[in-house]
Structures are given as C-alpha cells and as structure tokens.
Amino acid sequence: MGVLSSNLKPSFLGLLKFLNNMNWFIVFFSLINISVCIYEDQIGKFDWRQTYVGRIKFAQFDTVSTAKKIIVATEENVLAALNLKTGQVVWRHVFETASTGNIQLLHVGEKVTTVTGSNPYLVRGWDSNTGVLIWEWSLTVQNDLTEYSQWWVQNNMLVHVLPVFGSHIEVTMYNLLTGSNRGASSMLPAIWTNERCILTAPHYTCISGPLESQLLLSIDVTSNAVKIISKPLTDYVDIQQTVSVNLRPLGGNSIIPGFVLGNDKIVFIRDNNFEKSKVQLGDKSASATVVDGANGHILVQTWMDDVTGFTLTADSVSTGKEVTDIYCSDKTLNIPKPELLAVMCTRTSREQNACRLLINAADDAVHLMQQGGRALWAREEALSRARAVEFVELPVSDTDAALESEFDQKEGSVWSAFARRLLTQYQQLQNLIRSLQGESAVQKTPSSLVRDYFNLHRIIVIVTDAGKIFGIDNLSGEILWRRYEAGLSAQSASVFTRRSARTPPHHAHLSVVATQRDTGNGFILSLNPITGELIDEGKLILNVRLLQCMMLHVPDSEKLHALVLLDEKENVLVLPSSAAPLVEDVYMYVAEKDTAKVQGYSLRFDGKGVRAQRTWAARLGGAGAARVAATATRSRLEHVRAPGRALADRSVLYKYSNPNLVLFVVERLDPLYKEEVVAVALDVVSGALAGAAAHRRARALPLAAHADNCFVYLYRSEKHRRLELATMELYEGKERWLEPGVPFSSLESNQVPIVEHQAFILPATPTAAAFTITERSLTDRHVLLGLSSGAVVELPWAYLEARRDESLPVAAPELPLPADATLNYNRTLQRVSALHAAPAGLESTSLVLVTGLDLFYTRVAPSKTFDLLKDDFDYYLITIVLSALIVATYSTKYFASRKMLKQAWK
C-alpha cells in the first residue's frame, strides 16, 4: 500500500508508468484462482446441505438493525435469524435438546434476549446482526412449582410471574442486563387463581368461581397498587357456553393486551377495564393479533376452513371497519391451522398498509406473506424431524420404455414385430432430428424426471414427524412434491418401494406404513413417489394396531410387491388381498423393546387366508430386566456377490452370509456387574443364535449396523468411562458349507459359524451409524458415523475388521478420525439423527443422505471412483493423440512400402 501511495504522488504520468509496470502483475494474479483448500472447486458439486431450525415457537421482526431479519425461537431449542427477503438462515444457535435448552422467552429489542432452561434459567443477550452472545446470567427460582412460570420484558426489566394456585402470584423483576433484582419479589393476593389462567402481558387473566357465577378476573402484575378487574363471565359469553369457556391470549406479539374468550369473542384490557372488541373472531379456530396499522390499531385474523380455504382478514380496532387491502381468501393455498407468529405493518405513502405476516402451520411449514395473501417465501421446517427415508429410482425415458416394451412382448406374429420395429425406429429418428434442432436442452431441465445412465438421479422420499411427506430431487435438493397427512404419526414409520419405476407401463408404487396419531392404529399411505399422488389403496386406516410389517419378496402379476402386515391380535393382512396365495415360506419376527423378548412367526396361505403361527421365542436379556437398545438388519438393497475373502496365504476364508440375521443390542441389569450389554446376532427365521457377545459394565447406545457378515455397534464403557465401538464378523471357515450356487436356507443348516470379535476406542460421540451400500457389494465397505461435533466421518472397514491377520502389525486401539475422512468437510451438521445409504447404478458409488436438524446429501466412493473417468479427464488430448497415432501408422506404412519398392528396383 505504501508503495502504491508513494508512486501515486508525483504526477499523472508517474501513475500511468506505475500501472504499466503493474500490468503484467495484474494479468499474472488474475490467472491464479485463489484456493484455500484442496478440492475447493468440488464444494457443492456432488452434495448439498439444507439448514433448518425446527417448528417455530416464538418469532419477532427485527426492525432495529439495518438488515431486516426475523428472529425465531423454535421447539427444537434453536435460536436463529432468518433473512426477511429470502427466508434463509442468517445465524443460528442450537441449544441443548434436554429441558436445559428449552426456550421460554424471546424478546427482540435493541438486542435479542432469551430465557432458556427450567430452573435454573439462563438469561442471555445476543447481538441481532451477528448472533454473538453479549451477556449472560443465570437465575434460580426458590420454588418447586416453576412449570407455570411466565416471562416477559418490560422497560428493560425481565418480569417473572409465578402463580401459586389458590393463594397468590409471585412477581419478580430483574434488570435485563445484569440480573440484579430490583425491589425483590412482590406477592399479589390472588386466592382465586385456578388453572384456567393466561398471561396477557402485563395482565394476568383468569376465569374463576363456581359454574353458575363464574368471574373473569384480571390483575396488572406490574403496577404498584394492586388493582383487580372482576366481571361476571356472562357479560361476555352466553350462559350456555360458560360450562367450558375457552380462554386464550392473542397471538403474534399483540400490542394491546387482549384475549379470545369462548369461540368468537375478543376482549381487550384498556385503562384497567375489559373492553369488548367491535370485531368478532371469523372462525373459532382463527388466530388473531393486534398490530399498528396505517390508520390506528388493526386486528388481523387468519384461519383455514373447507369453504373459503385460507382466509386472512383485518379490521380496525377503533371503528370495526374492515381493512380491505389486507384481505385475502385463497382456496389454492394450503396452510393447515394457520397461526400468526409475528405481524408488522408499515404505512406507505398512499395511506395503505404494507404488511409482513409470518404464519406458522400445523405441518410445521412457516410462511411469510404480504398483505393480500401473496406468499414471499415458505420454509418446510418439518424436514428437521425426518423419520423414514427411501431412495426411489426414476422411470426410464419414453423412448427407452418403448424399446423395452418391444422386447417385452413375446406373443404376436413376425409381421407385428416388424411393424413395431419400424415404428420405434421412426420414433428414434424423430428424436434424433429433434435433438439436432437443439430441443435436447429442454429435456435436461430438472423437471424432466428421467433415469440417467448411471442411475445417480433419484427422488428421496422423506416421511417426517409432523406427518408431512416430501419428494426431494437428490441432485439439486429441490422439493418436488409434498403431502400433508394430519393424522399420520411417523414415530415408527417404514417406507417400502413396492414397485420400482423400471417396469413400464406400471407406475412406481411406494407405501408408507405408519400409525394414526390419535389411536395408534395402522395407517397406510400408497403413493406414486414420482408425483406424490395417491394411488391404488390410497389412504388406508386400519382399526387395529400393527406389530410388524414387511414387503413380500415375490411380485404379483402386476409386478407389485404385496405388503404383509401382522396386527396385535396376530392376524395377517395382505395388501392387495389378491396376493395372499403368494405368501409361502414367509417368516416374521417381533421384538418387544422393553423386555427384550423376541418372537418368530411363520406365515402361510392355507387356502382361505394367511395365518401366522408362532414358531420360536427367545428372551435375549434372560429372565431379568432388559431392553433392546438397537436392532440392525441387512438393507433390502444389498446383494452380496463375494462368498469369501482371500487371506494373506492365498487361501479363502468363507463368509457366513446369512441374509436372515438381525443384530439385537440388549442392555440388561446384572446384579453383580450392574449394567451389561449383550449383542446377539439372531437368525430370525429359525430363531437360532449365530453369535453373541457380552460387555460388562457398559451401557448400550441406540446405534448398530449390519451388512453381509459384518456387525458394528456402540456402547459406553462405564468402567473406562469412554465410548467404544465393537465389531463382529461371522465366518464359515476355510471350507464352504454349501455347494456354490445352492441357495442358503436357515432351516436346513445346523452348523454354527465362527465368530470374531474386536473392540475399539472411539474418541468422539456418535449419534448415527450406517454402512455404505453399493450395487454388488464388490467395493470396499465403509462405516459412516454421524458425530455430535457436526461431522459425518467415513471409517474403512479394514480398520475395524474383527478378524486380524497375525502377519499384520497391531492396530491402534483408538480409532483414528482424520479430518479428511469427514464427508461434510466444513459444513457442520447439527444433531445428526440418522444416516441413509443407497446404491447407485455405478458399483463404486453409494448415495448418502444425512438427516437431523439439517439435511445433507452426498455421494461416497469407498474404493475411489474406479469405474468413472475423472472430472478433468482430457478428452481432446486423448482424441488428438489417438488420431495422430493412426495417421502416423498409415503414413509410415505408406512410406515403408514405397521404400521397399525403391529398394526392389535397385
């Protein structure tokens, strides 16, 4: 810089001269693409991350700082700032999942203030621009009944209201910044308080008294003089309604204290008196709030009903007249149970209202709207709680489908086949001409959902806790379709691809087996995963609870795999029922989580229906108290091709590759050793135990994975106070039990495999574990671990192998977690809850989706991409070299023959 300024001084000519000197420097530096890390150019090339915050609990517009933001606090204990224009996360703080992270209050003033935890509470101040913590103090309330505590901020004072039912209200004020208690606690006499109380800051409002003469009471808890407003409830509500009058505060940071009484009455508190609102609630489920509008206060309401669809209304509080420029009624908008989180209105030059409304919906989506109902953006917060994931293949393109159908038809004469041949070739010619005209670009848009050559393009179907199901494009991360089912509880949902899109003319078929939210009965949803539309059975709600579900291994005549469901009365339901005769040699198992009792069933079609017979039962935890912490089954997508592994001395060790094995990690209480973890590999068809291991003084973690003959599970060693990862491998031995090609049968074998064990120390806290899966399982296998630090690491199985060759050096007992094994490089993933892997069409590649608070998708190649050319492969160079070589060959041949001819003449 100094050089520059000293050179600038002399004259303009000097400057030109200097620039001339600098010229080549500029050119030189502009050629260098400054790179901070290796493979930086590949960031986001094969992966994407979506950050979520969870269902929003509190929200407030940040109007103070220059960059307009919305500060939100969520039920996932996240404090975040969302960009007002795009809805993207500006900054985010993820608190503890336990009650210590629970956000009780969000207040946005000059700084953002939160109260978190539950006795002791933590009061923190954050900078709204950067999200930096500015102050923090803790607060312990000397009272046991703190769950009814209420908080708010008034005049830079934090007010804490603690009702003691039947006696008084304890009100304490603290300095917001320091926590110093001004004037200690004041006790307000309130012998009438019962549980129908709400806080409409600064008033505490209750309904009290015997049924016939109920009173509506309200007390200003911040005023120095105790003043109670007391009115008979019948002044506001009809007598018939008083039996169970609903009392709820106005939502969305209402600027006038008020509440909703009964189905449609709104009452404000003004000048120490109740004031009936001129406007009534439009619908009994409506969410209402009062904001400052262009012409005084306006009452904004929103609701959704079947007749008018989504409705947004606004009325002036003082006159009761409707404010028409905010009104909206839209049948196409689908916002179930809308709830106003925050509303901000400003006055435009023409005395109009310019409003921003943040609306929360029952499906956990949050919408930002303008006046008039125009949606600016929406965030699908349901994706922060994904429960079940399935990778769905895309259908082949129309031309490929026509080609396939041509070879599919077996009947028909030679002439019809010839005609079909001509037709398809005509179509292909048409396509070729069209592509030459440059229309191929149209097909490449993401909207054309067609299978690609390597089958890397998929749709990821995600079933979320909120009951919303999403179809996501795996390459772009774009949500292709969404479907909300209010009654669906995804706690124990499973997703089955019952028919892939590979079989035209049949469309793909995917079923979600879940439970109904209220009753816990079976809830089955069948949809087309490409479009998200309901098909066939559509929505099916059973009137019985389900124990277990599975997909039949054989397809029916329409290439649809039937669903086999076992209900709690041990009856079997087959969907579709026409597939019942196909149920033969089908076995199921049911594990009781709390007792570690596992049972097996044999399912069989007896001419009329499918009957389940209990065939085996085991107590994996013994007679005492035990629970199943984790189970791991082999992925449906895994096909094992290699029967053994080659050893150092060139002999083959055959794997015990039983597809019916399930790993149960059981935690039991031992009177002598306290906790004990028992890992059991059980053949769930025959009920025979293949291998087991017991870990003393250990607690199980709900993490286990199984692939081929490998098992991995994690536990916490109480003796050494550390996390350990155990692996188990099953082998047949040096000789094969079955002839090659003979299918394996659990019921025929009577040998017990060799079990190898190994344990390692893991210097991290994992939250999810999975194996990578490839098309033919020829590629190396890696274990993926999601860590609490926000990283997803890839561990080669070679490090974890339970069977150690004697010739190899002793491996380190502590697993190395090198930074370059992190799949998500510097993109931290908060609260990783599950890892899902699926094979791609390429043998080397496995597709991985990480769910948790964030979604992260990537591709992994455990043995590097051996079947794929590198991205920077120089096609031109190799073409030039090849053609030059051919030219050289032929020219030398020509010259050689001429030379020979000349020599012959000599």
Next chain:
Amino acid sequence: MKMFTIIFFSINVLQNAICLDYDGWLNIKVEHTLNCKYEEYCARGSISLKSIRTGIPVIDQINFNDGHINELKEIAKVDGIYALRTLVSTAESKDVEIISFVRAKRFLESGLSDIIRAWVLPNGEVIALSLQVANTSQPKNIEYKSSEYKLNSTFYIRHVDPAPLPDTASYIQKLEREKEAREKGELKDNRSFLAKYWMYIVPIAIFVMISGAANPEPAAQAAR
C-alpha cells in the same frame, strides 16, 4: 482311558470357567405339541444339569408311540413345523418360556434325532435355545414300524463370551518395544542389497541403456 477323560473334563471346566461367573444348576422342562389331549403343549421330558460349568446333561425323555408318529406324519404332509416349548429354570429364575422349532419332515427323516443348543449368559441365564435336526447317515425314508421309538437328543451348552476389550496392552507393548529399539540404536536393516539401493541402481541402469541405444554398435553392419 479314565485318566484322559478326567483331563478332558478338567480342560473343559477350565475353559468354561472363564465364561461363567459362578456355577449353578439348570433345569429345562421340554414340551411339545404332539399327541396332546387338551392342552396346547404336553410334556416330552426334561433336561437337567447339576452344573452348567461341566455341561453334562441328564436327558430324560418319553418314547414316541404310533400316535406321535402319525401326527408328525400328518404335519410333515403339509410341510408343517414341530415346535418345542421349553421352560428353563435356574437358581435365579423360574420357568422362562423359550420356543424353538424344526420342520416336521426333516425331523422324521433324521430318525427323531435332534440337537438342542442352549445359549447361556455369563451369569448362567439361558437366552435362547436352538433346535436343529442332526445330520444322520441314515436313508431319508425311515420306516416307522415298531410301536416305540426312542428320541435321540443331543444337548449342548454354548456360552455367550465376554467380548474383548480394546487391545491397549499389546499396542503399548509394541510402542515400548519400538522405543527400546530406537534407544539401542538404529533398527537393524536386514533388507537385501537391491531392496536397499534400488533407487540408485535404477537410474544408472536407465542411463546405461539410453547411452547404449544412442550409439548403435557397428557390429550390426559387420553381420551383413
């Protein structure tokens, strides 16, 4: 011979002693579904062990009569299963129900011989029983002609092994050994001459070859 048996058993005891915290008795009531009059299950016999450690069972079972065999044949016709319910009692627990099964057809083919394996936790509790048909050299179609048939059961105890701990001790030993070796002096290099100095030999060899190719020997012309 007797000496050998004693040695064999003592080895067995020692081996099991590692897996088992303390010895105890085990009593298994065996019930099946064949020829039962009213109940679903009726008694087939019992297996009792005085000591889990030694693992020597006393098997006391009924003999099958024609009624049993006929019912078994009926089940085998539809390829049904022959289920066994066992009630396991130890010093700690009483009558823990564990069920296992074999295919009736295979059971008949094997001449009513089966293998029962009981998996025992280190504290002596049974977690699972697997019933399997023994591999016999007898022909597949055994004819059942007499009126009484003896059940030929074999019983094994299998122990759930305590899993290994992370192998810190041997790793530390390895590190110490390396450290010692380093203190004593350089590790003795016992590689061959070529393995040690190939990086010097190869360039020289290449250089020699190139220079040799550059000046073709006149001998080639002499040969003509």
